[in-house]
Structures are given as structure tokens and as C-alpha cells.
Amino acid sequence: MEPMALWKRVFILIVCAWGIVAALPNAFYAKVESHNDAVAAIAAAGGTATPEQEAAKAAWPAFLPSALMNLGLDLRGGAHLLAEVQVEDVYKARMDALWPEIRDALRDLRDQVGAVRRAPAPDGVLRVTLTNAEGMPAALEAVRGLSSSVVTLTGVGQSTLDVTSEGNDIVVQLSEAEKRATDERTMQQSLEIIRRRVDEAGTREPTIQRQGTDRILIQVPGIGSADELKKLIGQTAKLTFNAVVSRTADAGATAGPRNVLLPSQDENGIYYIIEESPVVSGDELVDAQPSFDQNGSPAVSFRFDTTGARKFGDYTANNIGAPFAIVLDNQVISAPVIQSHIPGGSGIITGSFTVEDSTRLAVLLRAGALPAEMTFLEERTIGPELGQDSIDAGRIAAVVGMLAVSVFMIASYGIFGVFANIALAINMALIIAVLSLIGATLTLPGIGGIVLTIGMAVDANVLVYERIREELRQAKTPGRAIELGYERALSAIVDANLTTLITATVLFFMGAGAVKGFAVTLGIGVITSVFTAIYITRLIIELWMRWTKPKTIVV
Structure with missing residues (x-):
């Protein structure tokens, strides 16, 4: 039997040692997870650590690897939501924002079109009434001039606005091409903002995927409940700073043109009439952090970008003594009186917040506002007890499967079966x-892939051992029989595992969620199985042959 090259032996031993050491942290999952959380928290705090964090950090040696397999929703427990994005909300917002532009564009044509007013219309449609219909052609041309080309490959050459006339009215709405492009942008923006909000909350390995045209699947392991997740991502968090016109207790008060009537969050029965156009919006925020006001109550401090800071500073300088409404999702959360010029673009939002409220609001503001509201069609909370039951069941299945395979191999191939079990x-x-290295998420289907790999892992050994038996029947020496067994079984081993690897690849790219988890573990298992069967068992057999120098072998 020709000995294996020295570099191959060294490489195999290094890979085996790495595998054992890198897998070790998963045997102490809770301890290592606490260690990793403490390290991350200390780094985020600039090196400052509490005694509890220092103890958790010291619980696992720094010289050992600390990468862990992430546990999926079905193993750790957590929340599952299926949300539908109300994309039509964006159409309405676009039309509302377009009205001032149309009014200004028609102002220069007043001699031809007469007075201009906005007429009632369904959401997503803007209807503008002219008192002089003779100026309609000029008005249509002016309004169409506000349109632009659709920014998509399929919408090249098409206009963003569909402008028509009905009697004395100009009817404006988004074109079909622009609606499709808007829907796509809305979904992509919603996905990104949800991902940022969940990441800001410090959750592990969330699953956030688009389903169909207007739905988003959100699965977050480790979070307490579906309600908690809904509070985190379900709020649009649209923040604006508006000038206050008046304060009233009349819920039916007339707001007047270009004004809106909004309720106060903290003052029961109190409403504010504010200007519809904000002075500054949350889009110009660059940072928001939970803090405390001068009375020690929870609050949120914020900071604008350069443009927002200039607008905020100019307004506060010119309106000292006037109230200024801070509006969040169509509720006035506070309306402080401007005491002095506020330069620098930073300030603080106060209200009847708890610490949890201020922390969540800061997260929402940092992540940005959702472009449209979401309706939750499905929600589930998976408790950690159920996840632990799944882990225990998966562990039992893996152990039983491994023991059964080990007994079979020893009964069939004796000492060579022991070698196969070591490789397994x-x-x-x-x-x-x-x-652990790639940060994959382990789910129940993933455990299924591992259990399946246990059964498949010894297939290559069976092929090799049966081939060795055939060579021994032809009176080959033990060393030569082993060498030929590995050489002549190699093509069959590669063929069998290559087809399985192709299947796993197709499952990964065509599947979603749990199917991907199964495909990942199956694909990795195929590669490691071939490596252990061809190289590790051969190295073990070679070392055994040199040590015992048997005249005959029984396989």
C-alpha cells in the first residue's frame, strides 16, 4: 500500500483539528452566546463594561473560537408575521404632494383658467377644477409639463402622470407604468426599513422576505411575541415638525385651507390645527437616541442633516414665542413653545414616554419611515419551550441515527466499521x-438534513469496503486490495455525491425559508462526507496497517 504524501497527512489532521475545535462552542451554546453578547455590548459602549458583562465575557476563553450556529425560529422560538403593504397609500401621498406644484404652475395662467381649486376625488386621484374652461388646453399642457419619464427599463418613454380633462376638471393620477415602478420601489423600501428596524433591535438572524407582489414575510427568532414585533415594525414612524395655527377642544373644528386637524397624544380631548406642509420632516434626521429631559423623564434626542438644521434654525429664529408641533403618525406628541433660536439642528422630543417607548421611537426614527402602512394577515408566536422541544427531538434523532449506523457498520465490517464510525x-x-463559520441558521429541516447526512455519510465507506472485499477474493495482498479499493470506488463515490450536491444546489436557489436550510446542511454534509470517507478513513487505515502489519485482513 503506497503511503499518503506527508503534506496530505498534515492537511487532513489540520482540517480535523479545526473541525473539532470550531464545533466545540456549540456544545456550550448558552455560555458562548452570553459571552458573544457581552463582547458586542462592551464594544458598542466603547470598552465600558458592567460587572455582569465582564463575568459573561470571562465565562468562555478568548483563545477559543466563539462562532455559533444561529438557531432558527422553530428552534429558538420567536415571532412570525405576514404583512401586506398598502401600496395605494403612496399614490395618495404622491397626489397630495403634487397639488401645490399644480397650483403654482397654474397661477401664471390665471387670466386664462380663472380660479383654481382642488375638488374631492378618490384616493390616488387629484381633481383640479377651473372656473374658466376655455383655458383647459393651456392648463393641461402646464400640468403635463410637471411629469417626467418613468425610471424603469419596462417604462422607458412613458410618462409618470396620466393627465386628462372632464368638463371643467383636470384629472391627474399616476400612469400604469409609474404605478408598477412605484409598487416596486415601495416594496424594496419597506423591506429595507423593516430589516434596519429589526437589526437595530439587536435580534439574531431574522428572515425578511418578499412574498408575491405586496406581501412581506417576517420571522424573528428570540423576540418575545408577535405583538412586540408588530410594535417594532408596524408603526410607519412618519415624523414632521409643523407650525401650529391654533389649539382647540372641538373635534369637528374646521381646519381651513392647507391646514389639518390632529389630536394630541398626551392631552385627552385636545386637538391642534397645524399647517399641512411641514417645516422639517423626519427624512432629514441623521440620528435619534433615547435620552432624558431636564426633569429626568424619558425622551428622544434628535439631530438633523445640514439642510434640515438650516430650516429648523431659521424657523425657530423667526418664530420665537410661537408653538411648534412635533407630529408622529398624525398625532401631535408635543407642541412646545419656541423659547429661543435653536441653531445646530438638534433638539429633544418629550412626551408621556416610558423608557421602552423612547427606545423604540428612537429605533423607528433612525431606521426611517415606512412608505406605506402594513396590514398583518398572519401572526404567530412560537414559545422557547416549543423550540427547546424541537432541539431535544432533533438531538435524539441524530443520536439514535448515529448509533444505528455505527452498530450496522461494526456488525458488517468489524474493525473497518470502527474506522468508518470515527470518520462519521x-x-x-x-x-x-x-x-458556525458561515453563520448559517439551523432550523428543523436543517436538522433533518444533518440526520440524512449521517445515513449517507457511510455510503462511500460501504462502496470502498465492498470493493476491497472483491480485491481480496482475487487473492490481492491486504495493502494492494485497500489501495485498489479506494481507487476503483472513487468514480462511483463522486457520481453519487455529485448528483446529490446538484440537487441541494437547485433546492437552495429555487427554494425559500426552510427548504434553503435543508439544502445548506445537505450540501455541506455531502462535501464533508466525501472528504472524511476518502481521506480520513484511508489515513486511519494506513496508520493501522503500519502499526499492526497484518498478514491478512477481514473486511
Whole structure:
């Protein structure tokens, strides 16, 4: 039997050692997870650590790897939501924002069109009434001049606005091409903002995926309940700073043109009439952090970008003594009186907040406002007890499967079956090590993939051992029989595992969610199984042959 090259032996031993060491943290999951959380928290605090964080950090040696497999929703427990994005809200907002532009564009044509007013119309449609219909052609041309080209490959050459006339009215709405482009942008923006909000909250490995044309699937392991997740992502968090016209207790008060009537969040029965156009909006925020006001009550401090800071500073300088409404999602959360010029673009939002409220509001403001409201069609909370039951069941399945395979191999191939079992154990360590290295999320289907790999892992050994038996029947020496067994079984091993790897690849790219988890573990298991069967068992057999120097072998 020709000995394996020295560099191959060294490489195999290094890979085996790495696999065992890298998989080790998963055997102490809770301790290592606390260690990792403490390290992250200390780094975020600039190196400052509490005694509890120092204890958690010291609980796991720094010289050992600390990468863990992330546990999926079905193993850790958490919240599951299926949300529908109300994309039509964006159409309405676009029309509301377009009205001042149309009014200004028609102002220069007043001699031809007469007076201009906005008429009632369904959401997403802007209807403008002219008192002089003779100026309609000029008015249509002016309004169409506000349109632009649709910014998509499929909408090239098409206008963003559909402008028509009905009697004395100009009817404006988004074109079909622009609606499709707007829907796509709205969904992409919603996905990104949800992802940022969930990441800001410090959750692990969330699943945030688009489903169909207007739905989003959100699965967040480790969060307490679906209600908690809804509070985090369900609020649009549209923040504006508006000039206050008046304060009233009449819920039916007339706001007047270009004004809106909004309720106060903290003052029951009190309403504010504010100007519809904001002085500054939350889009110009660059930072928001939970803090405390001068009375020690929870609040949110904020900071604008350069443009927002200039607008905020100019307004406060010119309106000292006037109230200034801070509006969040169509509620006035506070309306402080401007005491002095506020330069620098920073300030503080006060209200009847708890610490949790101020923290959540800061997260929402940092992540940005959702472009449209969401309706939750499905919600589930998976408790950690159920997740632990799944982990225990998966662990039992893996252990039972491994024991059954080990007994079969020893009964069928004796000492060579023991060698295959050693390689199988190393194979399991390598799978866990690779999953930890790439930060993969382990789910119940993923455990199924690992259990399946246990059964498949010894297939290559069976092929090799049966081939060795055939060579021994032809009176080959033990060393030569082993060498030929590995050489002649190699093509069958590669063929069988290559087809499985192709299947796993197709499942990964065509599947979603749990199917991807199964595909990842199956694909990694195929690669590590081939490596352990061809190289590790051969190295073990070679070392055994050199040590025992048997005249005959029984396989």
C-alpha cells in the first residue's frame, strides 16, 4: 500500500483539528452566546463594561473560537408575521404632494383658467377644477409639463402622470407604468426599513422576505411575541415638525385651507390645527437616541442633516414665542413653545414616554419611515419551550441515527466499521464547524438534513469496503486490495455525491425559508462526507496497517 504524501497527512489532521475545535462552542451554546453578547455590548459602549458583562465575557476563553450556529425560529422560538403593504397609500401621498406644484404652475395662467381649486376625488386621484374652461388646453399642457419619464427599463418613454380633462376638471393620477415602478420601489423600501428596524433591535438572524407582489414575510427568532414585533415594525414612524395655527377642544373644528386637524397624544380631548406642509420632516434626521429631559423623564434626542438644521434654525429664529408641533403618525406628541433660536439642528422630543417607548421611537426614527402602512394577515408566536422541544427531538434523532449506523457498520465490517464510525464523528464536527463559520441558521429541516447526512455519510465507506472485499477474493495482498479499493470506488463515490450536491444546489436557489436550510446542511454534509470517507478513513487505515502489519485482513 503506497503511503499518503506527508503534506496530505498534515492537511487532513489540520482540517480535523479545526473541525473539532470550531464545533466545540456549540456544545456550550448558552455560555458562548452570553459571552458573544457581552463582547458586542462592551464594544458598542466603547470598552465600558458592567460587572455582569465582564463575568459573561470571562465565562468562555478568548483563545477559543466563539462562532455559533444561529438557531432558527422553530428552534429558538420567536415571532412570525405576514404583512401586506398598502401600496395605494403612496399614490395618495404622491397626489397630495403634487397639488401645490399644480397650483403654482397654474397661477401664471390665471387670466386664462380663472380660479383654481382642488375638488374631492378618490384616493390616488387629484381633481383640479377651473372656473374658466376655455383655458383647459393651456392648463393641461402646464400640468403635463410637471411629469417626467418613468425610471424603469419596462417604462422607458412613458410618462409618470396620466393627465386628462372632464368638463371643467383636470384629472391627474399616476400612469400604469409609474404605478408598477412605484409598487416596486415601495416594496424594496419597506423591506429595507423593516430589516434596519429589526437589526437595530439587536435580534439574531431574522428572515425578511418578499412574498408575491405586496406581501412581506417576517420571522424573528428570540423576540418575545408577535405583538412586540408588530410594535417594532408596524408603526410607519412618519415624523414632521409643523407650525401650529391654533389649539382647540372641538373635534369637528374646521381646519381651513392647507391646514389639518390632529389630536394630541398626551392631552385627552385636545386637538391642534397645524399647517399641512411641514417645516422639517423626519427624512432629514441623521440620528435619534433615547435620552432624558431636564426633569429626568424619558425622551428622544434628535439631530438633523445640514439642510434640515438650516430650516429648523431659521424657523425657530423667526418664530420665537410661537408653538411648534412635533407630529408622529398624525398625532401631535408635543407642541412646545419656541423659547429661543435653536441653531445646530438638534433638539429633544418629550412626551408621556416610558423608557421602552423612547427606545423604540428612537429605533423607528433612525431606521426611517415606512412608505406605506402594513396590514398583518398572519401572526404567530412560537414559545422557547416549543423550540427547546424541537432541539431535544432533533438531538435524539441524530443520536439514535448515529448509533444505528455505527452498530450496522461494526456488525458488517468489524474493525473497518470502527474506522468508518470515527470518520462519521469527525464528519459531524466538520458540518457543525462549517455552519458556525458561515453563520448559517439551523432550523428543523436543517436538522433533518444533518440526520440524512449521517445515513449517507457511510455510503462511500460501504462502496470502498465492498470493493476491497472483491480485491481480496482475487487473492490481492491486504495493502494492494485497500489501495485498489479506494481507487476503483472513487468514480462511483463522486457520481453519487455529485448528483446529490446538484440537487441541494437547485433546492437552495429555487427554494425559500426552510427548504434553503435543508439544502445548506445537505450540501455541506455531502462535501464533508466525501472528504472524511476518502481521506480520513484511508489515513486511519494506513496508520493501522503500519502499526499492526497484518498478514491478512477481514473486511
